[in-house]
Amino acid sequence: MNRYPLWKYLMLALALVVGLLYTLPNFYGEAPAVQVSSGKATLKLDAGVVPRIEAALKGAGVQADFVQFEGNSAKARFADTDTQIKAKDAIAKALNPDPTDPSYIVALNLLSRSPAWLTKLHALPMYLGLDLRGGVYFLMQVDMRAALSKKAESYAGDLRSLLRDKDIRHAGIARDGETITIGFRDPALRAQALKLLADQMADLQWVEGSDGSDLKLTGTLKPDAMRRVQEQALQQNITTLHNRVNELGVKEPVIQQQGADRVSVQLPGVQDTAKAKDIIGRTANLEFRLADMTPEARAALDGRGPVPFGRERFGVGRGAPVIVYKEVIASGDMLTDAQPRPDQYHQPAVSVTLDSKGGRRMLDTTRANVGNFMAAILFEKNKGEVLTVARIQGEFGNQFQITGMGTTEAANDLALLLRAGGLAAPMEIIEERTIGPSLGKDNIDRGFASVTYGFAAIAAFMCAYYLLFGVFSTLALAFNLLLLVAVLSMLQATLTLPGIAAIALTLGMAIDANVLINERVREELRGGAAPQAAIHAGYERAWATILDSNVTTLIAGLALLAFGSGPVKGFAVVHCLGILTSMFSAVLFSRGLVNLWYGRQKRLKSVSIGQVWRPQGAAPPTQQS
Amino acid sequence: MEFFRIQRDIPFMRHALVFNVISFLTFAAAVFFLVTRGLHLSIEFTGGTLLEVNYAQTADINKTRASVEALGFGEVQVQNFGTSHDVLIRLPIRGDLKQSDVASRVFERLCADESGKVGQRQYATPQGEQVTRMACTGVGDAEPIRLSRTEFVGPAVGAELYLDGLKALAFVVVGIMVYLAFRFEWKFSIAAIVANLHDVVIILGFFAFFQWEFSLAVLAAVLAVLGYSVNESVVIFDRIREAFRRFRKMNTREVIDHAITSTISRTIITHGSTQMMVLAMLLFGGPTLHYFAVALTIGILFGIYSSVFVAAAIAMWLGVKREDLVRTSSKDRDPNDPNAGAVV
DSSP: OOOOHHHHHHHHHHHHHHHHHHGGGGGOOOOEEEEEEEEEETOOTTHHHHHHHHHHHHHTTTOSSSSEEEEEEEEEEOHHHHHHHHHHHHHHHHOOOOOOOOOOOEEEEEEOOOOHHHHHOOOOOOOOOOHHHHHHEEEEOHHHHHHHHHHHHHHHHHHHHHHHHHTTOOOEEEEEEEEEEEEEEEEEHHHHHHHHHHHHHHEEEEEEEETTTTEEEEEEHHHHHHHHHHHHHHHHHHHHHHHHEEEOOOSSEEEETTTEEEEEEEEETTTOOHHHHHHOOOOEEEEEEEOOOHHHHHHHHHHSSSSOTTTTEEBBTTTTTEEEESOOOOEEGGGEEEEEETTTSSSSEEEEEEEEEHHHHHHHHHOOOOTTEEEEEEEEEEEEEEEEEEEEEEEOSSEEEEOOOSSSSHHHHHHHHHHHOSSSOOOEEEEEEEEEEEHHHHHHHHHHHHHHHHHHHHHHHHHHHHHHHHHHHHHHHHHHHHHHHHHHTTTTTTOOHHHHHHHHHHHHHHHHHHHHHHHHHHHHHHOOOOOHHHHHHHHHHHHHHHHHHHHHHHHHHHHHHOOOTTTHHHHHHHHHHHHHHHIIIIIIIIIHHHHHHHTOTTTTTOOSSSSOOOOTTTTOOOOGG | SOOOOHHHHHHOOGGHHHHHHHHHHHHHHHHHHHHTTEEEHHHHHEEEEEEEESSSOOOOOHHHHHHHHHTOSSOOEEEEEEEEEEEEEEEEEOOTSGGHHHHHHHHHHHHHTTTTTEEEEEEEOOSSSSEEEEEEEOOOHHHHOEHHHEEOHHHHHHHHHHHHHHHHHHHHHHHHHHHHHHHHHHHHHHHHHHHHHHHHHHHHHHHHHHHEEEHHHHHHHHHHHHHHHHHHHHHHHHHHHHHHHOTTOOOOHHHHHHHHHHHHHHHHHHHHHHHHHHHHHHHHSHHHHHHHHHHHHHHHHHHHHHHIIIHHHHHHHHHHHHHHHOSSSSTTOTTTOTTOOOOO
């Protein structure tokens, strides 16, 4: 009766192998590496950088384990730190000919030492949380009201031109926060406008009203449009943050959305909050300026004369070199939106929206400069790069199109770059943590020691108290630990100190199932059951109880998962997974071991489960006589 | 080995009243301390700034306190953390200050006290990871003081965590009650939740009495304990149900006594094992896991008591009967009935 069919043994063996495979990468540790990432928003890193790095390494006579491109950075792994530093210098020299203006960020880093065949199986080590490796964590609140009023402002601009195009006269358009109010003097005009707006401005809902003798229409964003605006604002902020954080050369920056209006940033290896904050909080630095195409300027470009007074030369970028005026027409903080959108001839173009202030200044400038050229310049680290130089075709205000991009891809890139300077909505840091690197190391050691000693104590007790069954229980507990680490590695979960605490606690609780089983088996033996029957009944009867007790623990774990944040969430993930793996290992795996050991013996006389004490006067077991 | 050599069922329920009076008194004391002293909430809940600094020499707490107080950030708490070299500084939120700068200003001040200057240090770790950090460089390139960690939590976050904690508690309570009512019977579900919530209150009472810091990790421990000690009650209820089926002649009190007696050895061993693990955390886990492990220890000890003695007694007083659990006669029992449990 205590036999498993072959498939059950196979399943357990498979679980064991998979568990071992996915746990394995965690033991290899990390090797020194060099990471190359883009240092400028205008430079997009691709796999083409890999051969350049390889060539640079070859030139310096440095041997790398491998060079690979992953995500948005290239990484090369080395045998030791000496080679790593040599390699860093060689790569930096090859990729950044001008060290004062680096296009690439070359940083020292760590990569997992696990062999390539494991990586191919997607068996990767667990990701260590900041409390274990040191680093900076920010939680930022996005000011959604600002994003909404910015959007409303851009709608107000659209409205103005729409009503002008259709020749509907109004008595002024005003924006207050997220609502737009249009005044009318004539009810017929208002009705006409309402019809038009309901048709053309699907994102807004309009309510008719009156203010004394004046008639008005009040427009607010529809809930789904509002949600879309907020999502876009959050996405743009995340993109911008990514661009900025890349500059820090951090190994694996994690920038994530948290809830509807928050962004969390994790920067491992960085302890300098001031610099991190400076980079994250950098203000918009896109500028629209007039370009100078006069003969003097052309002469200066060719090197036949000095740059005219009040003008600057920009040598890098699309349309460069170019001479531009120093006066700024509009800057990045006036930009409300830039989207790739085909123009009326279905050619790729970027449509740009400025706020009212920027629009007014743009109108003043373009009125006087039709036929001249305008340049958009993106400043990074105080160095300007030309994004585009285009001819002013006619006068325009807060909305205009940049054409002549050639390809849709180029239009997409330009739109992204125009937006890259700015945040869609201001952000405020509401939570901040820094953990020093030595503290992180201490935390790993402490967590590891807790688990090891706790496990050893439990194992020693179980083996002494339940003898062979105790050994089975200990093996099942070890299997549980293996599975838990494997599952966490598979999910690429972040391991934190509370997570390690959860592993320890889960192991401490998981032994409960085996205690329940062993006690039941003893009880059956005490009651006079035959050894085989006792094992069978012990497992069968304990199962219902194990299930019940694990479900209640799981309910608590799920509550923590649902409502917890930060450290509690790390705890909850491990706790919940641990409950699931412990049910599997404590019941199926330990039973498998018992069946393997005892199941084949038909005439089993005794079971090694420690002393089975019987109350005085109880009937001695008939089977053993 | 066999620790528990029990001749006959121990009449636990004869003393049910005593047990409940004891636990009511503990409960009342816990509530009293919670009300009068309140919890010492960590900055995760209250908002504020926290710095952990490591001095090269043994830290002079009073000097540190004096110089941080001189900065005028409000009520400052300074204490040792783990070793005599490590100091923890807590600062409250003050509306008129830019909170995210407080930590670096305090560090600058402490660094100046040690006649050092704050600068940036960039170096590679022995493993080969590039690290940039704010460092205090003293005389002769020495580092008299190091910033181990800082934390800043805005006021909104703290309030939210408080609410989320309550929500989580409510979720656990309702979830467990529904599950137990479905698996057993409503009387059991009430008994289990009353018994175990009283554990939670007692843990909180301890934290209030000793003014230990109540952090997010402690909250996690409290909720984990709630789930864990309910499972203790579940084991006993399971036995009660089984005993009702098996021993037709026993009355309710005898059934409960039998159930507790036959599970007592498992109860002690399981909790002992879990406690061994928690003890390892308490001894080796360092200051970060200290209160987490303390909360678990209290929870485990009171968990045994309340789920064994209190929960069963309440169920008894609520009038659990054989008919509640053994509803159908054995002839027409539905083989797929999830409530059927173990069949003899």
